[in-house]
Amino acid sequence: MIRFTIRRLVSGVILLFVISSVAFLLLNLGAGNVGRRILGPQGTADTVALKNEQLGLNEPVLTRYFEWLRGAVTGDFGASWFTNQPVDQAISSRLAVTLAIVIGATLVSGFLATVLGVWAARRRGWADKLVQVIAVLGFAIPGFLIAIFLVNVFALNLHWFKPTGYVQMGTSFTGWLSSVTLPIAALSIGAIAAIVQQVRGSVIDALRQDWVRTLRSRGLSENRIVFKHVLRNAGGPALSVLAVQFIGLLGGAVIVEQIFAIPGLGQISVSATAQGDLPLVMGLVLVMGAIVVIVNLLIDLIQGFLNPKARVS
Amino acid sequence: MTESALNLSPDPASEQRAVGSHLARRMLRNATGLASMIVLGLIVLAAILAPLLTQTDPALADVRSILQPSSAAHPLGTDSAGRDVLARLLHGTRYSIAGALLGTTVAAMIGVIGGLLAGYYQKGFESVSSWLVSAIMALPGIVVLLAARAVLGPSLWMAMAVFGVLLAPAFYRLTYTAVVNVRHELFVDAARVSGVGDLSIIGRHILSVVRAPIIIQFAFVMGIAIAIQAGLDFLGLGDQSVPTWGNMLNDAFARMYKSPVLIVWPSLAVALTSTALALFANALRDELERSGKTKKRRRLAGAAAAAPVLAGEEAVVHAELGEDTRADLLTVDSLVVGYDQPDGILKQVVNGVSLRVKRGEVHGLIGESGSGKTQTAWSILRLLPDGGRIVAGTVNFDGKDLAHLSDKEMQKVRGRRISYIPQEPMSNLDPSFTVGSQLAEPMRLALGISAAEAKKRALELLARVGIPNPERTYAAYPHEVSGGMAQRVLIAGAVSCEPDLVIADEPTTALDVTVQAEILDLLRGLQKELGVSILIVTHNFGVVADLCDRVSVMRSGLIVETGPARSIFADPRHPYTQDLFAAILEDGAARGQLDHSADRHTATQGVTP
Amino acid sequence: MFHWKKAVVIATAAVLALAGCTPADSGPEGSSGGTLTLGLLLPASTFSAQGASWANESPYMQAVYDGLLRAEPDGTIVPHLATEWSYSDDLTVLDLTLRDDVTFSDGTPFNADAAAQNLIRFRDGTSPNASFLVNLADAKAIDDTHLELTLSSPDPALLTYLTQNAGLQESPEAFDNPDVETVPVGSGPYTLNVDETVVGNSYVFDKNPDYWKSEDQHYDKLVMNVYTDSTSLLSAIQGGQVNVSTTSDNTTADQIEAAGYTLSPIENNWWGLIIGDRDGTLNPAIGDPRVRQAINYAFDRDAMLQAAADGRGTVTQQVFPTSSPSFDSALDDTYSYDAVKAKKLLAEAGYPDGFDLIMPSAAALGASNFTLIQQQLGDVGIRVTYEEVQVNDYINTIVTGKYAVTFMALQLDPTDWQLSQFELDKTATFNGFHNDDPTVQGHIATIQTGTAEEAEKAGKALNAYIVEQGWFAPWFRPELNTASDATTDVIVQVGNSYPYLWNIKPKA
Numbered sequence A: 001m002i003r004f005t006i007r008r009l010v011s012g013v014i015l016l017f018v019i020s021s022v023a024f025l026l027l028n029l030g031a032g033n034v035g036r037r038i039l040g041p042q043g044t045a046d047t048v049a050l051k052n053e054q055l056g057l058n059e060p061v062l063t064r065y066f067e068w069l070r071g072a073v074t075g076d077f078g079a080s081w082f083t084n085q086p087v088d089q090a091i092s093s094r095l096a097v098t099l100a101i102v103i104g105a106t107l108v109s110g111f112l113a114t115v116l117g118v119w120a121a122r123r124r125g126w127a128d129k130l131v132q133v134i135a136v137l138g139f140a141i142p143g144f145l146i147a148i149f150l151v152n153v154f155a156l157n158l159h160w161f162k163p164t165g166y167v168q169m170g171t172s173f174t175g176w177l178s179s180v181t182l183p184i185a186a187l188s189i190g191a192i193a194a195i196v197q198q199v200r201g202s203v204i205d206a207l208r209q210d211w212v213r214t215l216r217s218r219g220l221s222e223n224r225i226v227f228k229h230v231l232r233n234a235g236g237p238a239l240s241v242l243a244v245q246f247i248g249l250l251g252g253a254v255i256v257e258q259i260f261a262i263p264g265l266g267q268i269s270v271s272a273t274a275q276g277d278l279p280l281v282m283g284l285v286l287v288m289g290a291i292v293v294i295v296n297l298l299i300d301l302i303q304g305f306l307n308p309k310a311r312v313s
Numbered sequence B: 001m002t003e004s005a006l007n008l009s010p011d012p013a014s015e016q017r018a019v020g021s022h023l024a025r026r027m028l029r030n031a032t033g034l035a036s037m038i039v040l041g042l043i044v045l046a047a048i049l050a051p052l053l054t055q056t057d058p059a060l061a062d063v064r065s066i067l068q069p070s071s072a073a074h075p076l077g078t079d080s081a082g083r084d085v086l087a088r089l090l091h092g093t094r095y096s097i098a099g100a101l102l103g104t105t106v107a108a109m110i111g112v113i114g115g116l117l118a119g120y121y122q123k124g125f126e127s128v129s130s131w132l133v134s135a136i137m138a139l140p141g142i143v144v145l146l147a148a149r150a151v152l153g154p155s156l157w158m159a160m161a162v163f164g165v166l167l168a169p170a171f172y173r174l175t176y177t178a179v180v181n182v183r184h185e186l187f188v189d190a191a192r193v194s195g196v197g198d199l200s201i202i203g204r205h206i207l208s209v210v211r212a213p214i215i216i217q218f219a220f221v222m223g224i225a226i227a228i229q230a231g232l233d234f235l236g237l238g239d240q241s242v243p244t245w246g247n248m249l250n251d252a253f254a255r256m257y258k259s260p261v262l263i264v265w266p267s268l269a270v271a272l273t274s275t276a277l278a279l280f281a282n283a284l285r286d287e288l289e290r291s292g293k294t295k296k297r298r299r300l301a302g303a304a305a306a307a308p309v310l311a312g313e314e315a316v317v318h319a320e321l322g323e324d325t326r327a328d329l330l331t332v333d334s335l336v337v338g339y340d341q342p343d344g345i346l347k348q349v350v351n352g353v354s355l356r357v358k359r360g361e362v363h364g365l366i367g368e369s370g371s372g373k374t375q376t377a378w379s380i381l382r383l384l385p386d387g388g389r390i391v392a393g394t395v396n397f398d399g400k401d402l403a404h405l406s407d408k409e410m411q412k413v414r415g416r417r418i419s420y421i422p423q424e425p426m427s428n429l430d431p432s433f434t435v436g437s438q439l440a441e442p443m444r445l446a447l448g449i450s451a452a453e454a455k456k457r458a459l460e461l462l463a464r465v466g467i468p469n470p471e472r473t474y475a476a477y478p479h480e481v482s483g484g485m486a487q488r489v490l491i492a493g494a495v496s497c498e499p500d501l502v503i504a505d506e507p508t509t510a511l512d513v514t515v516q517a518e519i520l521d522l523l524r525g526l527q528k529e530l531g532v533s534i535l536i537v538t539h540n541f542g543v544v545a546d547l548c549d550r551v552s553v554m555r556s557g558l559i560v561e562t563g564p565a566r567s568i569f570a571d572p573r574h575p576y577t578q579d580l581f582a583a584i585l586e587d588g589a590a591r592g593q594l595d596h597s598a599d600r601h602t603a604t605q606g607v608t609p
Numbered sequence C: 001m002f003h004w005k006k007a008v009v010i011a012t013a014a015v016l017a018l019a020g021c022t023p024a025d026s027g028p029e030g031s032s033g034g035t036l037t038l039g040l041l042l043p044a045s046t047f048s049a050q051g052a053s054w055a056n057e058s059p060y061m062q063a064v065y066d067g068l069l070r071a072e073p074d075g076t077i078v079p080h081l082a083t084e085w086s087y088s089d090d091l092t093v094l095d096l097t098l099r100d101d102v103t104f105s106d107g108t109p110f111n112a113d114a115a116a117q118n119l120i121r122f123r124d125g126t127s128p129n130a131s132f133l134v135n136l137a138d139a140k141a142i143d144d145t146h147l148e149l150t151l152s153s154p155d156p157a158l159l160t161y162l163t164q165n166a167g168l169q170e171s172p173e174a175f176d177n178p179d180v181e182t183v184p185v186g187s188g189p190y191t192l193n194v195d196e197t198v199v200g201n202s203y204v205f206d207k208n209p210d211y212w213k214s215e216d217q218h219y220d221k222l223v224m225n226v227y228t229d230s231t232s233l234l235s236a237i238q239g240g241q242v243n244v245s246t247t248s249d250n251t252t253a254d255q256i257e258a259a260g261y262t263l264s265p266i267e268n269n270w271w272g273l274i275i276g277d278r279d280g281t282l283n284p285a286i287g288d289p290r291v292r293q294a295i296n297y298a299f300d301r302d303a304m305l306q307a308a309a310d311g312r313g314t315v316t317q318q319v320f321p322t323s324s325p326s327f328d329s330a331l332d333d334t335y336s337y338d339a340v341k342a343k344k345l346l347a348e349a350g351y352p353d354g355f356d357l358i359m360p361s362a363a364a365l366g367a368s369n370f371t372l373i374q375q376q377l378g379d380v381g382i383r384v385t386y387e388e389v390q391v392n393d394y395i396n397t398i399v400t401g402k403y404a405v406t407f408m409a410l411q412l413d414p415t416d417w418q419l420s421q422f423e424l425d426k427t428a429t430f431n432g433f434h435n436d437d438p439t440v441q442g443h444i445a446t447i448q449t450g451t452a453e454e455a456e457k458a459g460k461a462l463n464a465y466i467v468e469q470g471w472f473a474p475w476f477r478p479e480l481n482t483a484s485d486a487t488t489d490v491i492v493q494v495g496n497s498y499p500y501l502w503n504i505k506p507k508a
Helices: A002-029 A034-042 A045-054 A061-073 A087-123 A125-140 A143-157 A173-207 A210-217 A222-259 A265-275 A278-306 B002-007 B012-029 B031-053 B085-121 B123-138 B141-152 B156-183 B186-193 B198-234 B245-254 B261-306 B373-381 B407-413 B435-447 B451-464 B470-475 B483-495 B513-530 B541-547 B565-570 B575-587 B592-597 C004-021 C055-064 C112-124 C158-163 C230-238 C250-258 C289-298 C301-309 C329-333 C339-348 C367-379 C391-399 C416-424 C438-449 C452-469
Strands: B328-340 B346-358 B362-367 B388-397 B418-421 B501-505 B533-538 B550-555 B558-564 C035-040 C069-071 C077-079 C082-087 C093-098 C136-143 C146-151 C190-192 C202-207 C221-226 C244-246 C262-266 C269-275 C313-315 C355-361 C382-388 C405-411 C472-478 C480-484 C488-490 C504-506
Touching: A002 A061, A002 A278, A002 B123, A002 B141, A034 A045, A034 C391, A034 C405, A061 A278, A087 A125, A087 A173, A087 A222, A087 A265, A087 A278, A125 A173, A125 B261, A143 A173, A143 A222, A143 C230, A173 A222, A210 A222, A210 B373, A210 B418, A210 B483, A222 A265, A222 A278, A222 C230, A265 A278, A265 B141, A265 C391, A278 B123, B012 B031, B012 B261, B031 B085, B031 B261, B085 B123, B085 B156, B085 B198, B085 B245, B085 B261, B123 B156, B141 B156, B156 B198, B186 B198, B198 B245, B198 B261, B245 B261, B245 C367, B328 B373, B328 B533, B346 B362, B346 B373, B346 B388, B346 B533, B346 B558, B362 B373, B362 B541, B373 B388, B373 B418, B373 B501, B373 B533, B418 B483, B435 B451, B435 B470, B435 B483, B451 B470, B451 B483, B483 B501, B483 B513, B513 B533, B513 B541, B533 B541, B541 B565, B541 B575, B550 B565, B550 B575, B558 B565, B558 B575, C035 C055, C035 C230, C055 C190, C055 C202, C055 C221, C069 C158, C077 C082, C077 C158, C093 C112, C112 C136, C112 C146, C230 C244, C230 C250, C250 C262, C250 C480, C269 C289, C269 C301, C289 C339, C289 C367, C289 C382, C289 C452, C289 C472, C301 C313, C301 C367, C301 C472, C329 C452, C355 C367, C355 C391, C355 C405, C367 C382, C367 C405, C391 C405, C405 C416, C416 C438, C416 C452, C438 C452, C480 C488
Parallel strands: B362 B533, B362 B550, B418 B501, B501 B533, C035 C221, C035 C244, C355 C382
Antiparallel strands: B328 B346, B328 B388, B550 B558, C069 C077, C082 C093, C093 C146, C136 C146, C190 C202, C202 C221, C244 C480, C262 C480, C269 C405, C269 C472, C313 C472, C488 C504
16 A cells, blocks of 8 residues: 555646646746836836846747756745746645635534435435425525625625635634635535536445445344445445545635635635636746645545555555 | 446446437426526526527716616616626627536536546546546636636637646536446446447447536536636636626625626626536436435335225234234234325335234245335334334334334334345445444443453354354455345344344345245244244245245235135135146246336345346 | 444534634724724735835734835825935935934844845846836945935936935845744844744734834734635625725625725726837837827727726826826827717828727636626727736736737826836836837937926827827726724825825824
């Protein structure tokens, strides 16, 4: 298993290398006049030229790529072209925020989707229909509308939460909890919709298995069968969906962070990508890529735990 | 989920074709399916007929009539450039649907071809493709889109084609799994052996298996693509010169606080289309899953309906051979079992069974497949599948009527008082837990003993049922033990909580002949040792002759003849029993004539000696 | 084993605790002496004085830096770090007398040498406005309190520049700090609290206890929150999370006022077309003044104001601001909407059937604006086709003269000299085709070197000439609104998107 993990990590590093190379070249395809973009309408041609020179943009793409790569290998990712903040600082301070929200939403949606999915699978009938309706609605309503709705109802009308902003967990735990509640809720609704279908299907599949009858015949309680045995068997497919959702939620965080003015990765990834802030986008590509690699690895390891047949030796 | 539906069919290729021809009809009968198809039909119609439905040019702007409310000229009002919202909505349907269709098609082409090749050839293909899939997932789509836009210019089609590539993993994964699952199926091997080329195998045999799941996935992904298409335009990454729902959303969002109603129409269009596609896919999947089920139910019902024996017909009862002083342990009286059908009708599968099992007795319940013997066994344990229930009659066990016990009380009876040995050993062990934990868990709960004690007893039991290395088997997962071993484990489980009655449902049917004999020996030995009663469900007279004190012969949900095993063997009186004996003499096996109509609620029947 | 009921209880308790812990009145605290929370549309692009931006970023800079001079809300220049100043007769040498009681937050004293270094550094740096000091040949410290600036040619706007980012003073000791871009060392009323600041999202400033002009410190603490999304900005305003904010979207004005905020409008840019190809190099038709006039006649400016800015603003046909002496309200009647006249002018110019025109578009600048341009020009026979460019490169396509006619919003510079240098002069950034019109250049020369009276006359003539020649097709000056809550007083600054920091005060 350790060898498997190491092999996967090595292949992950190669993956990151390839992705970052591709991203660097793609970003340069659409780069345009970077100095002009940074300085805006007021910069004169001379100032723009000076800015471009300062950023080394007069060098050929390959030279700049190797320059970037050399820096990246030694842990120097440069500074944002637009806020001059070092990329590692910009990302590390925001990664925690985004991860808090996305992990929170994954846990909440994973938990609620499991509860709802199991409920629907066991009850069938109207409960099943209800869950399906919820899932379809969650699927169909655009995420930003859900977020705006939550802000208006729970922040602006009921005053339960602040409409925008983020409180560091270190500053005040309850403040932090309060500041992430609405964003997590907004993110979770769509994710629940996606996961609940999978949980329901997997649980129904598992409940149909012969061994469920045998376990029942041994006098095990229904809850024990469902929550210990059935869920463990249904967990594999559901977990795959959850992993995809997790990566999807990183994308969903973009909108939510915008609407709630939360200083996460999503917020800068929008502005950085739109502006073509190459050093920052490259840093984001690496971090997001690493998250994908790690999540996929974790999922495979957990799959092995859940499904002995798939266990890696 | 689709996979389980597929696994039921012996030849997926031909099954699929049959399914295909009936599927359309069944979808029309499915309420969700019908509704979603009507909605999708209307949307497609709107797209085709857009120029006829509105005479207004969707691009015609008018600076002097912006954000107008609904009027005769503009039924849905005008947008921020004074364009007719209805015209844009209708014409937008064309572009949005076409864009989504393009993206989904690209995704499906790449994903399916990649999945087929990777799944079929494995090794090299597989590692390259799965690596590419990870790369696509890890590469931020927005960067790719922006770069593509910078190089190729703004185009709805280009953006959706690029997105198609990014969505390809959805199809790749599905196809890959499905192909790997069928790759080693017999019919593929047969085709390969008979010299059919790889391409032809992939095209004819494998593609037809994965076709249905791909269609479902296509509908799902297209629902997502509709939303993505809208999202791209919403972000201004599409082509603002064409009317699309996304461009409408973009425009409406900028005027959200002035004219909130503008956001409603495109949102509704996107939501409605995505929802209809998702529901369509859901319904399709439900119908595919149900296909196996419905047919079975129908045949099952047919068997019951064709039965000439009416409920209440007296069974032939053989006299007891001597004074039997043993008390009755289980008395089933006029048991009727039925299944509620979706159309509200109750299909009876057991039509009034009465039988008695005395303490320490081995009672054989014999009959052909579909005669209701397994249903009877399950209803004693109250473990009927979904939709099945005891309609009438009593199941008196040691003074309690099991038919009317609460679920909680019934749970206390199971395992501790009545236990169960299933027919198919491999599918009756939870694949996710070790053999040992599945053996120890009920003991801990039912007997209230410690984990260590439970383990000790489990090991003893494993040794007792003839497992050579109990420690190793205890730690093994079900897929690591053989069928015979698994059945021993299940027998050990059945007797682990010292029950009074063991119900064994064809315990040897799925096993090799040599193993069958060993298992019967084991059962006989355990019965003697523990003095339990056994109700053994079988179609095999050999088993009855070998083990049973008394026999009940079942047919079409009724007991036709019952009595001591010896008297019935010596003197079968009911014509049906006589036929059964005649069949053994002719074919050497009781099931000869029954094989082809093997339908029960459990999975496949085993091989008959 | 899964404890279902226990989990529900815990979850419920957590939700209740959460609801209970959160104060309902979650507005920014106090009025005087407390915290001032500002909403801004952009993060600080840098905290280095050398690269400083202005306008929307001016509050960041004004919190931590002092300028050499200061501008009153109406643009009048008043002393700040420089107490006196005087020009030589030929307007090429500027002498400034500086305060002697100012120290930077690192303890370094402020003196003429520091000022000279800062000015040279700004000139040679990459601030968007580095060109403000393009005429600065040298800056010399005579002694600690006397600074002499030598100009290569007269610059009528130099004093104004010194009230803005070009005049900001940073400690010379900090110039070589590795974190010079993110940690400012100035002499300003506040210092950046690096620990509490989340770059790009929320900037926190603490009161500078040693500030030399404590009457400008109206608050103990400043928080500047960035709202890049108009929805989140509106939520923050409606939730009472900011005391003062600029707004980015006039369609939300009603909601903002309903939330109890006061809107203070200024008009500091104009929207319309830059008809840049005045020599007809790309599109010969545009080379004809009659065609450019026809374009001006083609627009229904009131309708455009309504469509593009929700009616908040003033229609105009000239690019000079009302604050300029060169502004002439009579010019705003030159091209009243007249499609017939436009077609006639086109016919006279030899285009009776109109002509084809390629323009750049960028969805992010408001897709409907482009549609409406297309419609109105189309109505008089000018067939517009768009080439969509990335919003990032939109400005670049204008300043490099890639398109004959472009839609744009341009700032209204407070002085005629600035305005000429920005969009009229042959070297001006927004004269993308570098049209070298002798009349225009002549007037600009007079503005630069002439007496105040001559300059004013030249400015008026320049404005009239530009309008008559149809260099632009301006539609309107939109309102830019600053929202302020009931506890805060704001005086808006002419020509700047954000009120100057010291003009934001607790209500008396």
